[in-house]
Amino acid sequence: MILALAGGVGGARLARGLAAVLPPEQLSIVVNTGDDFEHLGFLICPDLDTVCYTLAGVNNLAQGWGLAGESWAFMDAIGKLGGETWFNLGDRDLATHSIRRTMLGRHSLSEITAHLAGKFGIAHPIAPMSDDPVRSIVDTDEGELAFQHYFVRRRAEPRFRSIRFDGAEAASPSPALIAALDDPALEAIILCPSNPVLSIAPILALPGIRARLDARRVPIVAVSPFIGGRAVKGPAAKIMEEIGIATTAAGLISYYGGLLDGLVIDRGDAGESVAGVALHPTDTLMRGSEDQTRLAGEVLAFARSLR
Numbered sequence: 001m002i003l004a005l006a007g008g009v010g011g012a013r014l015a016r017g018l019a020a021v022l023p024p025e026q027l028s029i030v031v032n033t034g035d036d037f038e039h040l041g042f043l044i045c046p047d048l049d050t051v052c053y054t055l056a057g058v059n060n061l062a063q064g065w066g067l068a069g070e071s072w073a074f075m076d077a078i079g080k081l082g083g084e085t086w087f088n089l090g091d092r093d094l095a096t097h098s099i100r101r102t103m104l105g106r107h108s109l110s111e112i113t114a115h116l117a118g119k120f121g122i123a124h125p126i127a128p129m130s131d132d133p134v135r136s137i138v139d140t141d142e143g144e145l146a147f148q149h150y151f152v153r154r155r156a157e158p159r160f161r162s163i164r165f166d167g168a169e170a171a172s173p174s175p176a177l178i179a180a181l182d183d184p185a186l187e188a189i190i191l192c193p194s195n196p197v198l199s200i201a202p203i204l205a206l207p208g209i210r211a212r213l214d215a216r217r218v219p220i221v222a223v224s225p226f227i228g229g230r231a232v233k234g235p236a237a238k239i240m241e242e243i244g245i246a247t248t249a250a251g252l253i254s255y256y257g258g259l260l261d262g263l264v265i266d267r268g269d270a271g272e273s274v275a276g277v278a279l280h281p282t283d284t285l286m287r288g289s290e291d292q293t294r295l296a297g298e299v300l301a302f303a304r305s306l307r
């Protein structure tokens with residue numbers, strides 16, 4: 001059984017590839033919820049929805065997030081009523097937020113996510129990292145900003161100083177995350193090519209997770225989100241530079257602090273070597289489903305080779 005940790009667009013793409021090469025009972029996808037926030041009366045869970053829409057093949061391919069073929073009547077009406085329009089909720093996406101809102105209180109975020117994924121025809125299990133609220137707060141040269149205010153409203157322009165995961169210390173890992181880490185059939189853990197600081201770090205910050213990862217003694221393999229030192233999408237390279245960590249194999253490995261047994265890097269970045277960590281150079285850019293499936297197959301073979 002493979003545990004994949006994911007967040008954001010890059011993570012969702014590899015998760016889709018892993019779902020193409022593994023049956024549902026052999027894959028557990030656990031998703032970052034540090035990006036979540038209350039907005040326009042809804043609890044927005046961007047990374048859960050991006051993974052769900054991407055696995056269902058209905059995501060907006062150009063943006064990565066949101067649904068394909070969206071209409072924006074709701075946002076137009078919100079604007080006319082003087083509401084906040086900096087975070088765009090499409091009319092179809094709105095149904096997801098509305099269903100989640102109606103189920104919250106009576107159902108856990110894990111249950112809601114399983115329900116929505118089922119309605120999108122997804123057979124593979126998708127779960128939040130926790131059912132308790134964890135909110136990423138970014139400290140910048142403009143002071144502290146809630147995640148989406150930093151990421152979307154300010155387009156990640158402020159200088160990144162540090163991030164904290166509000167609520168993480170009181171949050172319990174989700175049942176699916178605990179079950180995967182306790183599963184005797186666990187073969188490997190894949191850190192998908194998400195932003196290490198924004199999307200993977202919140203999951204590792206949950207109580208006991210790093211200790212559990214160390215105790216399991218199964219290969220932990222990350223896929224670099226960088227190609228030629230630059231992020232495929234989003235501000236990951238800018239953030240790493242602002243916190244003084246190189247967007248190289250060595251930089252990533254040091255950021256994850258001895259956690260990794262293997263790192264998949266882009267073929268163009270081969271030639272690096274880092275003591276104690278196996279490197280697997282390949283084409284890491286996922287242009288479409290074929291690339292997602294190919295890369296997932298390679299990542300799995302590489303992880304299994306480290307057992």
Ligand code: FO1
Pocket residue numbers: 007008009035044045046047049050065066086087088089093148151152
């Ligand atoms: N990202 C943007 O840059 N602009 C948006 O207006 C926006 C709206 C949005 C709505 C729903 C959703 O699930 C994601 C959305 N995102 C938007 C992406 C969001 O900021 C995610 O946090 C990123 O994908 C990083 O994980």
